[in-house]
Amino acid sequence: MKYGLQLNMAKTLSSHIYVLVFCSSLLISTYCQTDLWSPENSVASFIFGDSLFDAGNNNYIKNASFRADYPTGRFSDGQLIPDFIAEWLKLPLLPPYLQPGNHDYVYGVNFASAGAGAPVETRQGTVCNDYVVYVASNSTVFQSSSKEDYVEIVIGNLTSVIKEIWTCKYRSYGCAPFTRGLNTSGGCLEEVTALIKLHNRALSKVLEDLQKELKGFEYSVLDFYTSLSKRMNKPSKYGFKVRKVACCGSGPFRGILDSGVKHEYELCDDPTEYLFFDSAHLTEKAYNQLGKLFGSGSPDVTWPYNLKTLLKA
Secondary structure (H helix, E strand, C coil): CCCEEEEEEECCCCCEEEEEEECCEEEEEEECCCCCCCCCCCEEEEEEECCCCCCCHHHHCCCCCCCCCCCCCCCCCCCCHHHHHHHHCCCCCCCECCCCCCCCCCCEEECCCCCCCCCHHHHHCCCCCHHHHHHHCCCHHHHCCCHHHHHHHHHHHHHHHHHHHHHCCCCCHHHCHHHHHHCCCCCCCHHHHHHHHHHHHHHHHHHHHHHHHCCCCEEEEECHHHHHHHHHHCHHHHCCCECCCCCEECCHHHCCCCECCCECCEECCCHHHECECCCCCECHHHHHHHHHHHHHCCCCCEECCCHHHHHHC
């Protein structure tokens, strides 16, 4: 499971806290009770997560397993969803926390680091995804847990993070290029898809329970799994020509994770034609579409509120 957490804080004491769940990503937002979309609001955004949200932190970490060695400094050909959200909030693009000379956090900062995960064991793997590592790893930690027990561990860790911050559905990885490469048939890795579906159900239940437990707790969920699946099933409908093969990479489906580091790699001519930018990350065009769904999507993909409705509530 990939994850991210974005904390938006207004510089006033009159605030609410909302949880915006982007598939497996958590964006926790606090701000004053005025019109968030008006320029007079002063909002700071603090982002936590993995390569979904990493704006370049890993590029400054010595011996990091994964680095966004692209001109964008991100694991995509352009902006990520938090970048688009920053634009909507009338904030500048938030710099990575580890960027040299970065000491001004008036608008917030990005702490996300590629390879992070909910369980500690995830970052010890070579595929850096909570559910893919469960399927592909030989670790006794994973082998000793049933699917249901392992999903409960992941959900439990996420719940603890939400509660800790309170007191101060999910990426379609079963069909990503690198998981297709793990399948000898070249099809989707159904073991991962099964875990994602278990995760979706469990997290939805947890969020409903937290809303009853925590006074003032509200949330919004973007069904990344369904939204991405629609684009994989009917790519032309959403303006894509290539759905299975990554724009940048090597090996089957251009899905080798360390492409460009240990392997020679191929690069497509036009990333806007591709759904996936590399083995596990989407193109800017795809992120932009999903970001818009998160912002103003209909109830079939974003519930119980979309981002604009939630933040204006």
